[in-house]
Amino acid sequence: MNTILVTGASSGIGAAIARLAAQQGYDLAVTARRLERLQSLCQECEPYGVRVLPIQADLAQWEGVQAVAHAALAAFGRVDVLINNAGFGRLNWLETLDGEADIAAQIQVNLIAPIQLTRQILPSMIANRRGHIINIASIASLIATPTYSVYAASKFGLHGFTEALRREVAIYGIRVSGVYPGGVETEFGEKAGIQRKSGIKTPDWMRLTAEQVAKHTLRLIQHPRREIVMPGYLRVIVWLNRFAPTLVDWVIQQWFVARERSLT
Ligand SMILES: NC(=O)c1ccc[n+]([C@@H]2O[C@H](COP(=O)([O-])OP(=O)(O)OC[C@H]3O[C@@H](n4cnc5c(N)ncnc54)[C@H](OP(=O)(O)O)[C@@H]3O)[C@@H](O)[C@H]2O)c1
Numbered sequence: 001m002n003t004i005l006v007t008g009a010s011s012g013i014g015a016a017i018a019r020l021a022a023q024q025g026y027d028l029a030v031t032a033r034r035l036e037r038l039q040s041l042c043q044e045c046e047p048y049g050v051r052v053l054p055i056q057a058d059l060a061q062w063e064g065v066q067a068v069a070h071a072a073l074a075a076f077g078r079v080d081v082l083i084n085n086a087g088f089g090r091l092n093w094l095e096t097l098d099g100e101a102d103i104a105a106q107i108q109v110n111l112i113a114p115i116q117l118t119r120q121i122l123p124s125m126i127a128n129r130r131g132h133i134i135n136i137a138s139i140a141s142l143i144a145t146p147t148y149s150v151y152a153a154s155k156f157g158l159h160g161f162t163e164a165l166r167r168e169v170a171i172y173g174i175r176v177s178g179v180y181p182g183g184v185e186t187e188f189g190e191k192a193g194i195q196r197k198s199g200i201k202t203p204d205w206m207r208l209t210a211e212q213v214a215k216h217t218l219r220l221i222q223h224p225r226r227e228i229v230m231p232g233y234l235r236v237i238v239w240l241n242r243f244a245p246t247l248v249d250w251v252i253q254q255w256f257v258a259r260e261r262s263l264t
Pocket residue numbers: 007008009010011012013014031032033034035037057058059060085086087088089109136137138139180181182183184185186187188189191210
């Protein structure tokens with residue numbers, strides 16, 4: 001396994017994955033809309049003597065997905081590891097979201113694009129009888145919270161896709177893994193349009209760095225696992241959410257929704 005395609009590599013988790021992968025000697029195809037960011041990433045990776053191919057594409061468009069798959073396969077002949085990372089959140093009350101820019105585009109980039117891109121790359125993995133698809137989902141794939149309704153829908157969908165595909169393709173020696181991080185310090189929050197009147201937010205000590213997520217993600221290639229939930233203690237909340245949903249509903253209503261809505 002020596003060729004990786006990373007989506008959303010112009011910032012945050014995707015850029016950290018690409019940098020670390022280059023240091024570890026992988027050839028890379030990196031994609032996003034901001035070409036200048038991808039080009040400076042390529043320059044950063046030059047000292048490691050690996051090939052890095054920048055592909056400018058908008059994954060909100062079907063043509064963008066096709067262009068990425070085509071360019072990566074044309075340049076390298078195959079993709080050993082596909083890391084579906086590109087994504088964004090518009091984290092606000094459902095009734096305030098724009099139908100196109102916030103809802104349709106979020107589902108398109110976070111869910112439909114990974115499915116379509118995987119669909120494009122998969123035949124070559126099946127032919128080679130090897131490959132690894134790693135989906136950067138979110139803790140919001142496992143616990144749905146207020147103001148994350150569309151984001152959670154996209155990420156629950158990505159979780160379901162990951163689970164089903166793993167069972168579909170294992171027979172060909174292809175691995176499928178899901179990464180489920182909690183809050184990560186990236187540009188994600190700046191673009192999310194969060195408007196909290198109560199000031200409630202994820203405490204800084206709970207936030208991961210993009211480099212931590214990148215390290216665990218790349219470790220999956222050598223040591224494949226079904227999923228990584230990080231930080232690990234979030235599994236307790238996942239468990240509570242599953243087995244005590246009434247309690248979780250009540251706490252969220254009292255602690256967050258009632259306070260926030262009363263200030264709106
Ligand atoms: N940060 C968190 O707290 C957190 C937690 C759990 C999971 N995640 C997930 O981690 C992944 C990476 O997010 P991040 O935190 O690293 O955020 P980020 O720094 O904002 O990076 C998002 C990446 O996705 C790309 N992207 C967004 N829309 C795109 C589009 N239409 N076409 C192509 N590329 C697009 C962006 O590139 P361009 O803008 O250049 O196109 C950028 O490279 C996302 O799937 C996110 O849902 C984030």
